[in-house]
Amino acid sequence: VDSTKLLTIDKQLLEKYDENFSDDVDDNEIYLCFYYQSNKVACSYYDLNKKCLFYSCEIQEDSKFQLTDTIIDDLQPNCIITSPRCDSKFVNFLKQKCKYDLKKLSNTTNFIPEDSLLTNDDQSYELMLKLRENRIQFVLVPSNEFNLDACKERIFKISTLESLPERISEAEKIFFFSSLIDFDSKLTIKSCGGLLKYLSTNRINFELERSIFETPIYQIKKIELKNLLLLDQNAFKSLQIFNDVDYVYAYKQTNFDTLAFRTHLNDKFNNTLYSLFLSRINTKFGIGKLRSFMLKPTRDLKILHQRHKIIDFYLDPRNSELAKLTIKHLKKCKYINPILKRMRLTRCGLNDWKRLYRTTQSFLELCKMKRSLSQYLHNEPIDSSFEVKFDFLVNLFERTIDLKESNEKNEIRVSKNISKDLDTKRLMYSQLPEFLTEIAQREMITYSLNGCKTTYLQLIGFLLIINMEDLNLNNFSLNFSDSFAEFEQKNHLKFVFKSNEKMYYKTPLCIELDQNIGDLATVINDLQSEILDNLQTNFIKYSHLYAQMVDFCAEIDCLLSFVSVAKEFDYTRPEFDFTKKSFISAKSARHPLVELMFDSFTSFIPNDIHSGLSSPKLKVITSP
Structure with a gap:
């Protein structure tokens, strides 16, 4: 096919050929509903072919919505439903997931030959299948339809269940449905209720032969994901993974102090598995990873094997020093996401820079150890480029910022030899006291004063300071109160302001100094800000490396807590x-x-x- 005849696929072209495949392709008839609130998500979906309603209990979701992404990829629904009251980031994520985007397709399907579209050969047939798989409808159901009581009522009105007794009272119906769905999980009930409202409103698969028109639901089942075990709150409590307080804190994504929270937990709530391992976590992001481990237990045997291998690695007496060194560097790692976020909006303070520098140093040291660890971890590999880039950032920071001087003056100080212009201005600023003394002596002779001072004020410049004692009253014919006015008029001085009975003037010499030397403090700040902006740009450029290292360190931190518990209580590794x-x-x-x-x-x-x-x-x- 001539490459000049390649055409970009658009929606109209897809719809044109949609009819040719409608008889041969089975539509993906799954309607999926999500409800997200307070960092927890619950979902339910209706399988039109099986006529079955599936639901999940509410579970913690991370900031990247990985669980939601996994569910969508596994189910491949043709419609996703949610409430506009859910968090805007979550709603936008669903919109992007549903967006018809050819970029998600393989390179071979971005463009197709014009001749191929005109003939229904196998190649174009497979192509159209791939295109159809990427089409997902997105629906926002009004938020009032997710009212908890209304959602419960819709569930109780389901009358097509195969297991539902023919003669059942309202009280018995409540007990019956409670055995199928956990009504204590509010998000689950809302997702099911919102889904049922959509099915009813759009008359999905109505059975016209029944006296009451409704979407047929023969069974209600719990969602089972391929490699994820979903547990509800009762299961967590019964298995002593979390108790009531642990469960609340496990979902709460707040910036609590790690040490204070851990101490508080150990004092009062140390009868759960979560608190047993939490007492040995060293980082704040390690707490988040441990929470994820506990709330979303994996059934992926590959991941379990990898975790067991790295625990064995650290339990080996030959690697005990490496384990201590790893813990030492982990304790220096700080939660830097807020710092990087502030960097994108404004300049950071000294404390932010110090935390970022120490964390980068620790990441660099952990990168050097990663060769013996990354082969066991299932997250993204930390290759040698990480070490090179973190080393670059550490060296760049050390060359740019003088930490010793910054700590002494409690402000950020750029190192010498970074900018010649900055060094020159700083030298001039440091010599200002002697220079101002010389200027004052010249001004005193020029205006026949008994004494005077000169000063420099940022944004104002050089000024002459005179009080009443400095004036030679023999040179003035007016009374004491009018001496200053006559002095200004006689010498053509510009009055600036008065403070503490002292008069501040702009003299011709001060104006000349302003023009020749300039506003030193402001110029120094501007030059230093430009250098710091360039430094921030470099750190922001590699912010994605920090995100991957945080995930790497969080998993290492959790596994080291497992190592600590296994060593202390003499646990052994299970065999499969x-x-x-x-x-x-x-x-x-x-x-x-x-x-x-x-x-x-x-x-x-x-x-x-x-x-x-x-x-x-x-x-x-x-x-x-």
Whole structure:
């Protein structure tokens, strides 16, 4: 095909050929509804082919909405529904996800030959399938339709469930639906209610043969993601992962003080797995990663193997010094996202620069250790370029900012030899006291004064200062009060202001100095600001490296907390056997929290657990 006949695909062209494929392609008939609030998200979707309503319990979502992105990619819905009252960032993320964007397609599908569109060959057929997969409708349902009571009422009105008894009272219906959906999860109820409202309003798959027209829902099930285990609040409490207070703080994305929060948690709420590991976290972003580990447990065996490998690596006595060194550098890492954000808007203060510098130093040292760690981690690899770029930033900072002088004067000071013009102006500014003394002596002779002073004020310039005692009253015929007025008129001085019985004047010599020397302090500030702006630009340029290093360090921090607990309580690594059916076989198993209730580990009696294979899977656990 002649390359000159390549055409860009647009919506009209897609719609033109949409009819040719409508008989051969099954539409993706999934309607997905999200409700997001206070850093938590819940979703529900209706599968039109299965006639089934699926829901998820509310779960913590990160700032990048990775869980939401995973759900959309797994389900591939043809319609996404949400409320305009949800956070604007979340709504915008959904809009971008639904946007018809050819950039998301492979390079081979960005352009297609004109001749290929005119013939329904296999190549164009596959191309149209790829294009259709990227089309998602986005719908905003009015926020009042997500009212909690109204959403509950819509769920109770579902009458097409296969398991719903024919004769059931309203009270029994409440108990029945409570066994299917957790009504304590408000976001879940709102997402289901909003979805049901959309299905009803748009008459999706109505059964016309029924006396009451409604979308048929034969089953209500909980969403199961491929590699993610979704738990509700009751499960977290029953498994002692979180208690009530832990659960609230786990969702709360606030800038609390790490040490104060950890101490507070250990004093009062140390009977959960979350607090057991939290007491050993070293960074604020490590707390966020631990929270994510606990709230969204993974079922990905590859990730679990990687975590076990790095825990084994640090538990090895040969790597104990490396573990201590890693913890040392992690403790110096600060949460710098707010600093980088301020850099994009304005200049940072001295404390911000010091935190950023120390964190960059720590990141550089951790990059040097990463060769033995990154092979075990599932996040983005930290290659050698990171080390080079962080080393560049550290050296650039050290060359640009004089930390010693900055700490002494409690303000940012640019180092010498960065700018010749800046160094010259600074030298002149440092010599001002002697220079002003010379100027004062000249002015005293010029105006026959008993004494005077000269000063320099930023934005005003050089000034002559005279008080009444400095005037030689023998030279004036007027009384005492009019002496200053006569002195100004006689010598053609420009009055500027009066302060503490002192008069401030602009003399011809002061005006000449303003023109020749200029406003030194302002010029110095402008030159220094220009240098600092260039420094900030370099740090902002590599802000994406900081984001990846934060994620890298957060995971290392969490795994080191696991290492600390495993070493202290003598835990062992579980082994996976994929050659047999599902089973559990544990010898001398110990509950990590129950054994902490005993005065000594020797008083706790471990137990063997066998479930599956030759042993029954059903267990009845009793206690005295």
